[in-house]
Amino acid sequence: MAGKLTQRVPPPGKPGATPSLVGETPEPPVHICYHAPVLFRLLINFALLSFVVGCGGASATGPLNVRLGTERQTAVAELERRDYCRPAGPSLEVENYARCDSPGLQLGESWVVARYNENGELDQLTRYERQPDERRATERWEALVAGGRQAFGRESKQARARLSELAEPPNGTVAWVAWFSADATTITALYLVRPSAQSEPNVVEVVRWAITSE
16 A cells, blocks of 8 residues: 655654655847946846855755665765765664755755665655745746756656555645666655645655566
């Protein structure tokens, strides 16, 4: 029976905490004179764009794309390269990785939950993102989907069907896509969620095995 993904997750950095889940055409140069209000709006838009790109890090334009089955040390290094850092403490079956530059949970925050098997190999990854509003969540989800298409090709109906057999989408899901990644043994899925509370994530990425031992 399919399991259920929920959005109740613990703040990262608490050892032992386990989540409930889981172009443009070039134009000739012209001289432009901006009035102060127009220039101000342009500066604000540029600042917002810089903030989004800066917060995205290495994983801004697509899924995490970290291979399952990787041994823990390599997985930690791969996640750190994507700006998700492991908290200090002993190795755990389930670990929470906050953004390296922003360990707290604020609006626009992103964090990863990694699950390891008894051999210390990466068994499942879930990335949660909490965007300030529905518009930004939709834009972020669409950007991740576009990145997924670049990495894996068009989304797969077969991958979606298989994942539906393994787990239900998170509560409040309004759209989602899936791919077979790293061959047909792994599925990457991206969910756009309308959560019941602003404190809950509204973009969720799941990387899990397509084949289970059950």
